[in-house]
Structure formats: C-alpha cells, structure tokens
Amino acid sequence: MATRLDPAERREQIIAATLRLVARDGFARVTLRDVAAEVGVVHGLIRHYFATREQLVAAAFDAAVLAEAAEDEELATRLEPIPALADWLSTTPRDHYFVWIDAWSEAPRNPELHASLTRHHRESDARLAGIIRRIVAAGDGTSSDPEADARTLTALIDGLAVQHHALGLIDEAEADRIAFRTAEARLGLEAGVLVRSRATPDRSRWAVTH
Amino acid sequence: MATRLDPAERREQIIAATLRLVARDGFARVTLRDVAAEVGVVHGLIRHYFATREQLVAAAFDAAVLAEAAEDEELATRLEPIPALADWLSTTPRDHYFVWIDAWSEAPRNPELHASLTRHHRESDARLAGIIRRIVAAGDGTSSDPEADARTLTALIDGLAVQHHALGLIDEAEADRIAFRTAEARLGLEAGVLVRSRATPDRSRWAVTH
DNA sequence: AATTCGATTGGCCACGCGGACAAGAGCGGC
DNA sequence: GCCGCTCTTGTCCGCGTGGCCAATCGAATT
Known part of the structure; x- marks a missing residue:
C-alpha cells in the first residue's frame, strides 16, 4: 500500500x-x-x-498557468529590462510547450480552459509590454505601441514553439535567433544586444521521457 | 438504407x-x-x-495537407508577388486552423503525421521564399536570406493563428495588421503596400458549426 | 430476367473507460 | 491503548469504443 x-x-x-x-x-x-x-x-x-476527471484536468491546467505566471512575474520584475526581454524570448523548455499546444487545441471546446488561458495571456502580454516600456524609458529602444509590440512578439514566440517543439523544423538556436533579431528590429535595439545579455537559466519543470 | x-x-x-x-x-x-x-x-x-481508425485519420490529414499545398501552389505561381505575399499572410479561415492546431498537438506522438507535416511545411516555406525572391528581383524589397525570412513569417502566422483562432485574443484585422507590418519591415517594403494589394478571397473549405 | 459482385447493413464481441462504494489501514487525539 | 477520522484499497457496474462478420440489398453485366 x-x-x-x-x-x-x-x-x-x-x-x-x-x-x-x-x-x-x-x-x-x-x-x-x-x-x-x-x-x-x-x-x-x-x-x-x-x-471527476474534468476537475482533475482543470486543476492541472490551472497549476500550469500559475507556474508560468510566476515565471513571467520573476522576469518582469528584474532590474535590467534587456536581459529580462532576452530570457522572455528564449525558447521555453520542451515540457511546458507540449502542455500549451495541447491547451490551445482544447481551448475552443472548453470554456473554462479558454477563459483561464486568455486571462493568463493578457497578463503575460501586459508584463512583456512593461519590460518594453522600461527599455524605452532607459533610452535603449523605441516603441510606438508597447502592447501591440508585446502581442506581436508573443505570437512569434508561440509560432516558433510550434516550429521547434511540435514539428522540429527549426532548432532551439534558430528559434532564439529569429526571436532576438525580430525584437531588435522592432524595438530599434542595437543588433546582437539580446543574445549577449541572456542568462539561459534552466526553467524545466515536468520532466518527460518520450 | x-x-x-x-x-x-x-x-x-x-x-x-x-x-x-x-x-x-x-x-x-x-x-x-x-x-x-x-x-x-x-x-x-x-x-x-x-x-482501421488510424488509417482513416491518416487519410484525412493527408487530404488536408494536400488541399493546403494546392492553395500554396496557387498563391506561389501568381504573376504579381506582392499581392501573393499579402494573401499568403492573411489569416487562413477558421476551419483550416482548428485542424492544424490539432495536428501540431498530435505530431510529436504520430511519426507519420509528423513526417507529413514537416514535409509540407518545408515545401510551403520554400514557396514563400520564392515569392520573397521575386519581390527582391523586382526591386520592391530586400532580403539577405529569403529562407530565414520565410521561416520567420511562417512562425509569426502560426502564432497569430493561435492567438486569433484558438484563444480569440486578437481579431482577424489585427492579426493581418501585425503580419503585414512585420513583413513590410523585414523585407523593406513600402509601408501599407500589402494591405492595399490583398485580394481577400474566400478560401473556406470545411464549414464547421459550433 | 437472371446473375454477380461489392456496397451497405445491423448485431456482436472484448476491452478500457469514468464512476461508485464498502471495507481496510494508518495516524492523531484522548 | 483505544477511538475516530480519512486516506487508501479492490472490486464492481454500465457505457461507448474499435473491430468483426454474416446477411442483405442494388446496380451493372450478361
């Protein structure tokens, strides 16, 4: 027993x-x-x-969203905004994204999951916009609409996650390169500043052995 | 009967x-x-x-991939590359993307589906890179690496599809705006040229009533 | 009109599922 | 050392599933 x-x-x-x-x-x-x-x-x-099974899965997704939000919070409150942006754009570890991609495919059929995901995404975008604002305030970049820039970068990151994690079409290095280059161009950052300032911490959480 | x-x-x-x-x-x-x-x-x-059920679903995904490839082909062989790019970047109709998002979440567990999807994505990126090359050749834009630019735009489109179709965080107009603006910046196109040249055809195929 | 072939039917099976529940077992309060 | 609470077990049930197959039906061929 x-x-x-x-x-x-x-x-x-x-x-x-x-x-x-x-x-x-x-x-x-x-x-x-x-x-x-x-x-x-x-x-x-x-x-x-x-x-019920439904309650279990709902609790599990809630836990995943909460953990992700905590990581976002940690990045958003860092002193230096440029390293924070670099880590934000870095490919989230594999295990996380398998859960997210699955959640995206379930969301349209599961109103509670959908609500939880959209709330989280909005908060997440707001935090990213805050990082962008701090970069602009420090005079290191420009942005006419930090919220729109945040949504753009979020979409790019999610799409890169699909290409890398789900399809394996690009490796992690290229995903990061694309995200960094696009962000630098969009925010008028000095080229290469993001790749030089990233911390690459290990954010792995739920180890999966396929 | x-x-x-x-x-x-x-x-x-x-x-x-x-x-x-x-x-x-x-x-x-x-x-x-x-x-x-x-x-x-x-x-x-x-x-x-x-x-078997497996064979049925495999055949269905094959059909979806084939239909998508035919649409890509149609766009890629248009005479004018800039309108082709504009339509390429426009949000694919709802019904298609629910199938794709589901396919992404299944791909890691289904080797045949994974192979089919990656082959299609590679062909699709090659076609998009071809459109970009023709824009450059016509002197309307610049690109140091059309393949990389194609992969970037593909990732952005897929991410926008998640934000729009699965999560409903942005509407179709904003998704198109973000895709157009990013592509114009990346390829050095005249601002606004894409939104002016799109054809917005109806590409709907499998009507879904939720 | 009879024949033939295969498209179509409807009932069957074993299996694994989510859910339910009575009995057992560990642990803290007394 | 006993009690009581609840964590934990093992078993049971009805249901829907994918798969199977013999019988039936319909259209084209002869």
Whole structure:
C-alpha cells in the first residue's frame, strides 16, 4: 500500500503526474488509471481528491498557468529590462510547450480552459509590454505601441514553439535567433544586444521521457 | 438504407466528414460512429473503406495537407508577388486552423503525421521564399536570406493563428495588421503596400458549426 | 430476367473507460 | 491503548469504443 500522505502533498503529486502525462500523451488520452499508475496508487484514490476527471484536468491546467505566471512575474520584475526581454524570448523548455499546444487545441471546446488561458495571456502580454516600456524609458529602444509590440512578439514566440517543439523544423538556436533579431528590429535595439545579455537559466519543470 | 455510391465519392465524403469532426471535436475524440453518423451511414461501412481508425485519420490529414499545398501552389505561381505575399499572410479561415492546431498537438506522438507535416511545411516555406525572391528581383524589397525570412513569417502566422483562432485574443484585422507590418519591415517594403494589394478571397473549405 | 459482385447493413464481441462504494489501514487525539 | 477520522484499497457496474462478420440489398453485366 502506498504510504499515507499529507493530502496537500498527494494532491500536488497527482497534478504533477497529470501534467507529465498530458505533455506525453495529450489531454484527451490521459486516463485516471494512467495518472494513478504514474503516482503509484490505485485509480480509485484519484476520485478521493478530484470528483471527476474534468476537475482533475482543470486543476492541472490551472497549476500550469500559475507556474508560468510566476515565471513571467520573476522576469518582469528584474532590474535590467534587456536581459529580462532576452530570457522572455528564449525558447521555453520542451515540457511546458507540449502542455500549451495541447491547451490551445482544447481551448475552443472548453470554456473554462479558454477563459483561464486568455486571462493568463493578457497578463503575460501586459508584463512583456512593461519590460518594453522600461527599455524605452532607459533610452535603449523605441516603441510606438508597447502592447501591440508585446502581442506581436508573443505570437512569434508561440509560432516558433510550434516550429521547434511540435514539428522540429527549426532548432532551439534558430528559434532564439529569429526571436532576438525580430525584437531588435522592432524595438530599434542595437543588433546582437539580446543574445549577449541572456542568462539561459534552466526553467524545466515536468520532466518527460518520450 | 443510404443510396449506393461511387466508392471514390463515398471515400471523399467520409474524409470530409472526418475533417469536419476533427475541427469541431479534436483528433482524439472523433469516433467511427460519429463519422458514420455525419455521413449518414452505419459505422460498419467506415471499415469497408478504411481498415482501421488510424488509417482513416491518416487519410484525412493527408487530404488536408494536400488541399493546403494546392492553395500554396496557387498563391506561389501568381504573376504579381506582392499581392501573393499579402494573401499568403492573411489569416487562413477558421476551419483550416482548428485542424492544424490539432495536428501540431498530435505530431510529436504520430511519426507519420509528423513526417507529413514537416514535409509540407518545408515545401510551403520554400514557396514563400520564392515569392520573397521575386519581390527582391523586382526591386520592391530586400532580403539577405529569403529562407530565414520565410521561416520567420511562417512562425509569426502560426502564432497569430493561435492567438486569433484558438484563444480569440486578437481579431482577424489585427492579426493581418501585425503580419503585414512585420513583413513590410523585414523585407523593406513600402509601408501599407500589402494591405492595399490583398485580394481577400474566400478560401473556406470545411464549414464547421459550433 | 437472371446473375454477380461489392456496397451497405445491423448485431456482436472484448476491452478500457469514468464512476461508485464498502471495507481496510494508518495516524492523531484522548 | 483505544477511538475516530480519512486516506487508501479492490472490486464492481454500465457505457461507448474499435473491430468483426454474416446477411442483405442494388446496380451493372450478361
């Protein structure tokens, strides 16, 4: 028998396992039995923590959004805006994006997921626009509409994630190069300043072994 | 009983129904019984045309890729490259992109789909690079690396499709504006030339009623 | 008009799913 | 050391699924 665990801890365990499986198998294919096996418990236990499968998946996506928002917050509040922008534009680790791409494909059919994703994206764009404003304020670049520039860069990053993570058409280095070059051109930054100032931290979270 | 049909015609009917349902419900949720009901036959008949569910879905994605490639081809061979670029960058109709977003999320788990998608993307990028080359040759713009520019614009378009179709964060007009502005800046085109030269044809194919 | 071939039907099967629940087992309060 | 709470187990159920197949029907050929 699995050792009795603190309920909050078990809950987190289940959510983490769910996200790992969603990244690996896709939202629609994850079964309660899979999650239970991943955690190492019987599938009946999952229902002790989440009344329905739908609630489990909703909680998992919420956790993913919250984690992403925390990372955004960390970047947005850095002292130096240009390194913050460089890291913002760097390709998010693989595991994250499999969850996001899956979420995009589910969003049109799942109003709550859709609402959660759009709220997060709006906040995220606002934070990115804030970074852009600080760059402009420091005299290092220009922007006639930081919000529009943020939306443009967000779309580019998401598209690059599709090309890199889902399709494997470009490697991580080219994805970063494209994002950096486009941002530098758009914001009138000195060419090459972004690649020189990035920190490349390890932001991996849910390890997936394919 | 459904009237006896020409086999090729019935096959196309089944594939079209499958694509409609994939766009509406997502790849993993489409059942053979759903497809049969959409066509108006019994589920046993589907197996008469496709041995397994997997083969059916593969055929459907192939058909989608082929249709998209034909549209690309049409645009790439237009006489005037700038209107061709404008239409290339215009937001692809809703129905198409629900299928693509779903395909992106499935590709990492489905080697054949992955291969088909990457081959199509490479051809598509090559065609877009050809359009860019013709613009440069006509003296209307500049590009130091048409392939890289094509990949950048493709990523931007895909990302804009996510923002618009899946998340509804931006409307079609803003998606087009962002794509046009970015392309004009990147290729050194006269500002506003793209929006003035677009043809906005109706490229809708698989009508979906949500 | 009879024949033939295959498109079409409808019922069948085993399987895995989400959900439900009674019984068991660990742990803190007394 | 006992009690009580709840975390955890194992089993059960009905349902929908993909796949299978024998029987039926319809149109073209002869």
